[in-house]
Amino acid sequence: xxxxxxxxxxxxxxxxxxxxxxxxxxxxxxxxxxxxxxxxxxxxxxxxxxxxxxxxxxxxxxxxxxxxxxxxxxxxxxxxxxxxxxxxxxxxxxxxxxxxxxxxxxxxxxxxxxxxxxxxxxxxxxxxxxxxxxxxxxxxxxxxxxxxxxxxxxxxxxxxxxxxxxxxxxxxxxxxxxxxxxxxxxxxxxxxxxxxxxxxxxxxxxxxxxxxxxxxxxxxxxxxxxxxxxxxxxxxxxxxxxxxxxxxxxxxxxxxxxxxxxxxxxxxxxxxxxxxxxxxxxxxxxxxxxxxxxxxxxxxxxxxxxxxxxxxxxxxxxxxxxxxxxxxxxxxxxxxxxxxxxxxxxxxxxxxxxxxxxxxxxxxxxxxxxxxxxxxxxxxxxxxxxxxxx
Amino acid sequence: xxxxxxxxxxxxxxxxxxxxxxxxxxxxxxxxxxxxxxxxxxxxxxxxxxxxxxxxxxxxxxxxxxxxxxxxxxxxxxxxxxxxxxxxxxxxxxxxxxxxxxxxxxxxxxxxxxxxxxxxxxxxxxxxxxxxxxxxxxxxxxxxxxxxxxxxxxxxxxxxxxxxxxxxxxxxxxxxxxxxxxxxxxxxxxxxxxxxxxxxxxxxxxxxxxxxxxxxxxxxxxxxxxxxxxxxxxxxxxxxxxxxxxxxxxxxxxxxxxxxxxxxxxxxxxxxxxxxxxxxxxxxxxxxxxxxxxxxxxxxxxxxxxxxxxxxxxxxxxxxxxxxxxxxxxxxxxxxxxxxxxxxxxxxxxxxxxxxxxxxxxxxxxxxxxxxxxxxxxxxxxxxxxxxxxxxx
Numbered sequence: 195x196x197x198x199x200x201x202x203x204x205x206x207x208x209x210x211x212x213x214x215x216x217x218x219x220x221x222x223x224x225x226x227x228x229x230x231x232x233x234x235x236x237x238x239x240x241x242x243x244x245x246x247x248x249x250x251x252x253x254x255x256x257x258x259x260x261x262x263x264x265x266x267x268x269x270x271x272x273x274x275x276x277x278x279x280x281x282x283x284x285x286x287x288x289x290x291x292x293x294x295x296x297x298x299x300x301x302x303x304x305x306x307x308x309x310x311x312x313x314x315x316x317x318x319x320x321x322x323x324x325x326x327x328x329x330x331x332x333x334x335x336x337x338x339x340x341x342x343x344x345x346x347x348x349x350x351x352x353x354x355x356x357x358x359x360x361x362x363x364x365x366x367x368x369x370x371x372x373x374x375x376x377x378x379x380x381x382x383x384x385x386x387x388x389x390x391x392x393x394x395x396x397x398x399x400x401x402x403x404x405x406x407x408x409x410x411x412x413x414x415x416x417x418x419x420x421x422x423x424x425x426x427x428x429x430x431x432x433x434x435x436x437x438x439x440x441x442x443x444x445x446x447x448x449x450x451x452x453x454x455x456x457x458x459x460x461x462x463x464x465x466x467x468x469x470x471x472x473x474x475x476x477x478x479x480x481x482x483x484x485x486x487x488x489x490x491x492x493x494x495x496x497x498x499x500x501x502x503x504x505x506x507x508x509x510x511x512x513x514x515x516x517x518x519x520x521x522x523x524x525x526x527x528x529x530x531x532x533x534x535x536x537x538x539x540x541x542x543x544x545x546x547x548x549x550x551x552x553x554x555x556x557x558x559x560x561x562x563x564x565x566x567x568x569x570x571x572x573x574x575x576x577x578x579x580x581x582x583x584x
Numbered sequence: 585x586x587x588x589x590x591x592x593x594x595x596x597x598x599x600x601x602x603x604x605x606x607x608x609x610x611x612x613x614x615x616x617x618x619x620x621x622x623x624x625x626x627x628x629x630x631x632x633x634x635x636x637x638x639x640x641x642x643x644x645x646x647x648x649x650x651x652x653x654x655x656x657x658x659x660x661x662x663x664x665x666x667x668x669x670x671x672x673x674x675x676x677x678x679x680x681x682x683x684x685x686x687x688x689x690x691x692x693x694x695x696x697x698x699x700x701x702x703x704x705x706x707x708x709x710x711x712x713x714x715x716x717x718x719x720x721x722x723x724x725x726x727x728x729x730x731x732x733x734x735x736x737x738x739x740x741x742x743x744x745x746x747x748x749x750x751x752x753x754x755x756x757x758x759x760x761x762x763x764x765x766x767x768x769x770x771x772x773x774x775x776x777x778x779x780x781x782x783x784x785x786x787x788x789x790x791x792x793x794x795x796x797x798x799x800x801x802x803x804x805x806x807x808x809x810x811x812x813x814x815x816x817x818x819x820x821x822x823x824x825x826x827x828x829x830x831x832x833x834x835x836x837x838x839x840x841x842x843x844x845x846x847x848x849x850x851x852x853x854x855x856x857x858x859x860x861x862x863x864x865x866x867x868x869x870x871x872x873x874x875x876x877x878x879x880x881x882x883x884x885x886x887x888x889x890x891x892x893x894x895x896x897x898x899x900x901x902x903x904x905x906x907x908x909x910x911x912x913x914x915x916x917x918x919x920x921x922x923x924x925x926x927x928x929x930x931x932x933x934x935x936x937x938x939x940x941x942x943x944x945x946x947x948x949x950x951x952x953x954x955x956x957x958x959x960x961x962x963x964x965x966x967x968x969x970x971x972x973x974x975x976x977x
Contacts, residue, residue: 431975
């Protein structure tokens with residue numbers, strides 16, 4: 195192991211890696227889809243790389259701005275040629291190393307990653323190659339906050355740390371070809387791949403997946419409609435049918451898999467039976483504890499973001515009952531207590547929006563004193579709604 | 585129990601206001617039609633404190649204590665259909681439930697007499713002498729049922745007869761008298777005084793009859809105040825007949841354009857006449873000696889009229905009007921035609937009048953009964969009394 199590798203390893207060891215998940219095999223990490231899309235972009239772009247090398251590593255004339263062009267416009271003629279030659283020679287290898295079957299292991303770090311440079315200076319980095327192990331460690335929060343182009347550039351940079359250039363693996367600080375620092379070449383290669391992915395349309399092809407709602411959000415808003423079913427005996431005593439509707443609004447704070455959800459529930463029943471119009475309305479609020487997970491690990495699929503959530507909670511409020519016919523109005527109200535358990539499947543749509551489908555069981559207690567009606571019933575419900583995570 | 589017949593037959597009242605089952609139109613009436621208004625009332629002589637209603641939503645007979653204004657009992661109805669008409673005795677000890685081909689006497693939920701008397705048609709009208717325990721019923725097939733009841737309402741003996749009298753004559757209309765005799769008219773204009781008990785015992789009509797030249801008498805109303813007399817209507821005539829002397833003692837032939845707009849048997853029989861233009865309205869009653877008295881009433885006072893009560897004791901006429909879905913009960917002081925009370929309420933369900941109170945059963949699913957004190961704004965309401973029963977089903 196040379197000193198450069200040791201520095202990299204030291205930098206790696208300076209931080210704590212909270213997770214051991216990779217996008218290969220384990221699944222369950224919301225950033226995995228971002229990673230898959232980024233690697234797929236690199237893979238397809240490299241696989242179909244334009245043989246006309248003259249356009250590579252150059253900023254197209256119509257690109258008037260953009261950070262990718264910044265690193266390319268400053269290249270000298272020799273550096274552009276070297277970049278083009280490197281990219282062309284390693285295109286196939288790059289395609290292989292970024293494929294689904296790649297032997298490279300990607301690991302996430304929830305903590306900051308630092309690396310030591312020559313002279314003892316330590317700097318934070320977005321990602322880090324663990325030399326000799328074929329591993330790339332990525333700081334997850336930084337990666338998730340990047341644009342798609344930045345991610346392509348980053349991983350291209352890191353992958354070229356693994357691929358040999360001029361027969362050797364290079365690091366950020368050593369001289370390679372006309373580049374005074376390896377980092378400058380790798381940044382140029384990254385920028386070139388981004389431009390190529392845009393120019394060839396690969397980036398657009400995978401853009402849809404980029405915008406899929408992500409499950410790793412902290413804050414959630416839920417709005418669900420529920421079809422409630424009550425026991426027949428209990429509802430007959432209130433001269434009403436078994437079915438009623440509920441609307442539940444939820445606000446949740448989630449930390450990793452566990453969340454605290456505030457609930458606001460409105461249940462309504464109104465129907466006429468034998469010329470008696472019965473209305474029953476409940477308003478309640480409460481809280482619940484939720485548990486979430488992403489059970490599927492599918493390559494380049496929105497289904498890898500699908501969440502399965504469970505929640506148990508309690509709500510308290512009031513219930514109002516009314517029975518009327520053409521001459522009589524009977525009404526009463528009661529305090530209400532509800533305990534509930536819920537399971538939901540959350541399917542990602544786009545831009546943070548989700549569709550929820552699930553089921554719920556409620557235990558409801560109330561007593562209308564004036565009308566001498568006691569409610570102690572177990573309700574089941576089918577729920578359908580949407581949510582937004584941010 | 586006072587033996588006086590207050591209405592010569594009818595002590596239970598059922599007023600159908602704008603709704604109800606299809607009516608059967610008899611050619612004549614014995615007593616009072618079960619479908620039409622009959623008014624339960626109280627007078628100085630008999631205070632009726634128990635009223636009965638049939639509730640079609642819960643299919644129960646409800647017993648109302650008028651003084652406490654509370655429902656005291658409810659009896660389930662055993663027969664199918666909703667065609668139930670009710671009669672009760674003055675103290676409310678039992679109620680007679682008439683329905684299609686069926687009669688039941690109910691004392692309590694478990695104490696009943698089911699089909700003590702069998703008939704084939706639908707009950708149309710009935711006359712009831714509470715004091716003597718005599719019940720006479722006419723059905724839609726013109727069968728006439730005679731029953732003797734005990735003080736508990738048990739049928740002691742009974743007989744069902746057809747309307748044929750002699751070889752060609754038929755019975756038309758009539759009522760029970762204070763003496764317990766059944767006064768009936770025939771198609772030939774004869775009046776028959778029928779011995780009810782003897783008829784039942786022999787199984788054949790037992791009567792004395794006398795002829796009149798009144799034509800076909802379609803309405804007979806014995807006068808409680810003057811038990812020997814009865815007010816009758818027939819063929820453009822209003823007359824008084826002497827039941828004891830077997831003769832017609834007074835006749836009023838209706839002038840051209842004058843018509844009978846209302847006939848009432850409670851508390852005393854009376855007939856309202858109106859001219860074609862409606863500008864002249866008069867009431868005919870029986871006076872001392874069997875004379876036919878005439879009393880002018882305000883013009884238009886018989887518009888939309890459905891039933892009337894003539895009370896001799898305070899010389900008042902209580903009338904029930906139904907107009908545009910609103911029921912109005914108006915009391916008229918006959919000495920000067922002053923309107924002393926005018927109460928209105930929605931014309932739904934069934935209304936009974938007891939003395940100075942009008943009790944309306946709205947016939948709604950949850951149950952709603954109102955009691956209006958005539959001449960005042962006092963209204964009592966019983967609401968939602970069917971709720972617990974409906975829940976328990």
